[in-house]
Amino acid sequence: MSENSNNKFETINPATEDVLERYTYMTGKEASKAVEDCHKAFLDWKIISLEERAEILKSVGQALEKNKDAYAKLMTREMGKLLKQSYQEIELCVGICNYTASEGQKLLQDEHRQLPDGGKGIIHYAPIGVIYGIQPWNFPLYQAIRYAIVNLMAGNGVLLKHAKNVTGSALKLKEILEEAGLPKNLFKVLIINHDVSDDIIANELVRGVTLTGSSGAGKHIAMKSAEVLKKTVLELGSNDAYIVLDDADIDMAAEICSKGRLYNNGETCVAAKRFIVVESVYNEFKSKFVSIMENIVMGDPMKEDSELGPIARKDLRKELHDKVIQSVEKGAKILCGGEIPDTTGFYYPATVLDNISPGQPAYSEELFGPVASLIKAKNNEEAMHIANDSKFGLGGGIFSKNEDKAIELAKNHFDTGMVHINSFGLAYPNMPFGGVKDSGYGREHGGFGIREFVNVKSITRN
Known part of the structure; x- marks a missing residue:
């Protein structure tokens, strides 16, 4: 504009x-x-x-x-x-x-x-x-x-x-x-x-x-x-964290996390943005998640077969890409995407960043577009600690086959306004929507x- x-x-x-x-x-x-x-x-x-x-x-x-x-x-x-x-x-x-x-x-x-x-x-x-x-x-x-x-x-x-x-x-x-x-x-x-x-x-x-x-x-x-x-x-x-615990269904988690990151072209305040995965299942999740993301069809949003449309404005695409580059300069690695295509329209590909650490925009800031941050945690406890290590607190998610355990973590330990268990959601008319902190x-x-x-x-x- x-x-x-x-x-x-x-x-x-x-x-x-x-x-x-x-x-x-x-x-x-x-x-x-x-x-x-x-x-x-x-x-x-x-x-x-x-x-x-x-x-x-x-x-x-x-x-x-x-x-x-x-x-x-x-x-x-x-x-x-x-x-x-x-x-x-x-x-x-x-x-x-x-x-x-x-x-x-x-x-x-x-x-x-x-x-x-x-x-x-x-x-x-x-x-x-x-x-x-x-x-x-x-x-x-x-x-x-x-x-x-x-x-x-x-x-x-x-x-x-x-x-x-x-x-x-x-x-x-x-x-x-x-x-x-x-x-x-x-x-x-x-x-x-x-x-x-x-x-x-x-x-x-x-x-x-x-x-x-x-x-x-x-x-x-x-x-x-x-x-x-x-x-x-x-x-x-927000930079909502989706936690993949050591007992998660990895196929399901990878599929839902990709949808949670890319819905609305990734331009959603309550989108899945940081993916905190326990070390024991990290490589398996990374492999499946990257495979999904790198095969996303980017194209005309009016067409039925398109899976990812353009960023809403040119300046917003530049801001997103700048944060990706700054994160890479501070040690992040691009696993797929990460380049502005030479085409008409403000398109940006589905992108996955690895080797994320504090001090990088991909760790602490909101990346408003189809860019996912993969973060490795030693165990379930550290995963929750990393999830809460944010100035934001809008939404988040937990993947675990033990739903009772996941609900207990959501109730007592996840410092956000909304938590999704083995799912991704935007808003429901009959459920409250809002956050805490910044x-x-x-x-x-x-x-x-x-x-x-x-x-x-x-x-x-x-």
């Missing part, structure tokens, strides 16, 4: 390098007017019944299903994910709409309690106002849906500042929401730069801020929000996100 001037930008198809659309940033005045319009819509929406809100959210799911062909192709053109995975993303979002419509009514119902003095208490979950979401490009629909739908169900208004390269997807979502019957202006897309974004955080009509992005972006948003005493939910980066705080999904931005109001009477 390139910018023509300070107030204009283009979106680029990463598979073809063709210009898709040209957009103009909103002025600060236009953005402020959008906030005001959203707030006015919220004042009417907040008194609509839970049942009526739920019906509209069900309609949103239906509208997404109706528009899935056009939406899937748009997402693939804008950020390069495999077309079949764009369809999967839409299905997940339909599930989120339906789950929120059903469970949201239960979670937001008034609670009644008997008071110690004989009085009666009511706990009411009241909407607080306009919620501002700042979202990345890697899941153009899902990143917006997962915070927007729960907040709309809670009775709030929603603002979306999406990543520039998926502006079309953001605007398409607004169309679909209104097609489904959502009141006009209750969901607003802000096409703004970072300076205007900071002003939106400070706007007195904005009551909460949620961000999915890098740890650096999270610190900035948290600071700006804290200055004006506004709650934040932050879902940040991976952020707060939770989405599973009924948790719907209460992040509500006023838990206490009402008592004799």
Whole structure:
């Protein structure tokens, strides 16, 4: 993506390098007017019944299903994910709409309690106002849906500042929401730069801020929000560790780990990134894992036989490759991939790095693309130690034939928000999503996100 001037930008198809659309940033005045319009819509929406809100959210799911062909192709053109995975993303979002419509009514119902003095208490979950979401490009629909739908169900208004390269997807979502019957202006897309974004955080009509992005972006948003005493939910980066214990099914582990590393072209915050393998099974795992990775078919994401599409932007590919080179300069070895192909599009091959050690980007940083870091551990205990030796803590995985042992390790020793046993997963509507440490705080999904931005109001009477 390139910018023509300070107030204009283009979106680029990463598979073809063709210009898709040209957009103009909103002025600060236009953005402020959008906030005001959203707030006015919220004042009417907040008194609509839970049942009526739920019906509209069900309609949103239906509208997404109706528009899935056009939406899937748009997402693939804008950020390069495999077309079949764009369809999967839409299905997940339909599930989120339906789950929120059903469970949201239960979670937001008034609670009644008997008071110690004989009085009666009511706990009411009241909407607080306009919620501002700042979202990345890697899941153009899902990143917006997962915070927007729960907040709309809670009775709030929603603002979306999406990543520039998926502006079309953001605007398409607004169309679909209104097609489904959502009141006009209750969901607003802000096409703004970072300076205007900071002003939106400070706007007195904005009551909460949620961000999915890098740890650096999270610190900035948290600071700006804290200055004006506004709650934040932050879902940040990670370098998730997948541990292969000495009793693991190696064939299964290699297969699942390759999928976990390459899904969405490897551009997933909760992707499998570090593969910590116990010494006794290391060579066997390495051989099978590398064999899978080096035979991955890279190509046009619109084609059914492609297994890996392009990196979303040219600058992101360079950043990824630079981290690979820096790791090699510090002792890492490339087992497959690791070279930028001489072809049109921002492609980067499935890559495996070996001989990983502290001090290398491949050990401690997030490599946002199809690059896997293989790390050898002496035993199961050291494997868990290495997994936790990270500033991040979003997700992770454990492979073992003894599931009870793996679950015990997940519960008591894995310092992350999510752990997968003998599997890889992205998100489930009925399970909480979020992390610890530099991976952020707060939770989405599973009924948790719907209460992040509500006023838990206490009402008592004799």
